[in-house]
Amino acid sequence: MSDIPxxxxxxxxxxxxxxxxxxxxxxxxxxxxxxxxxxNMGLLGQLNEAPATLGHLAxxxxxxxxxxxxxxxxxxxxxxxxxxxxxxxxxxxRVEITDAGRKLLKDIxxxxxxxxxxxLEPLTDxxxxxxxxxxxxxxxxxxxxxxxxxxxxxxxxxxxxxxQDEA
Numbered sequence: 001m002s003d004i005p006x007x008x009x010x011x012x013x014x015x016x017x018x019x020x021x022x023x024x025x026x027x028x029x030x031x032x033x034x035x036x037x038x039x040n041m042g043l044l045g046q047l048n049e050a051p052a053t054l055g056h057l058a059x060x061x062x063x064x065x066x067x068x069x070x071x072x073x074x075x076x077x078x079x080x081x082x083x084x085x086x087x088x089x090x091x092x093x094r095v096e097i098t099d100a101g102r103k104l105l106k107d108i109x110x111x112x113x114x115x116x117x118x119x120l121e122p123l124t125d126x127x128x129x130x131x132x133x134x135x136x137x138x139x140x141x142x143x144x145x146x147x148x149x150x151x152x153x154x155x156x157x158x159x160x161x162x163x164q165d166e167a
Contacts, residue, residue, distance in 0.1 A: 014138075025112055032111040034104065040075060044097055044105045047081060051096035080104060 026038045036044075043061065046052065052060075058068035072095050075081045080101035086092035097105070123131065 028112050028115045029108055034108050041108060044101050047095060047097040048105055051094040053094055
């Protein structure tokens with residue numbers, strides 16, 4: 001019997017841990033006084049990369065166009081995103097993140113990273129190295145599977161402390 005895990009075993013472990021991490025992050029976001037779901041935070045993160053049409057956002061997030069429209073409306077009412085008509089083709093409307101949305105996203109990132117780092121504090125040096133290596137590998141693997149989507153380049157490169165210096 002081999003100690004090498006089968007890809008299905010790894011997939012099952014990922015399917016178990018990812019929803020758990022998302023629940024923890026959502027709880028941490030709420031406990032920090034931020035009234036934003038993890039899904040809305042993810043949407044702000046996407047828009048922080050580049051503006052997008054409602055149709056594109058709905059497709060990428062695997063929801064219906066009316067559902068995405070409702071989500072964007074809520075974020076728009078909170079001043080976190082805005083709809084902007086294309087100057088060349090007025091039929092096209094793009095959703096973009098506002099400065100307030102960027103600030104909230106940065107505040108939440110900073111807060112949740114601090115809280116999660118507290119959870120990771122008890123790990124040994126070897127466990128930290130192993131975990132970070134695994135997260136980088138997972139990011140690269142999924143980035144490759146997504147084709148043109150960039151891997152999470154910031155993983156393990158001191159991005160939190162760099163962001164704090166900008167504040």
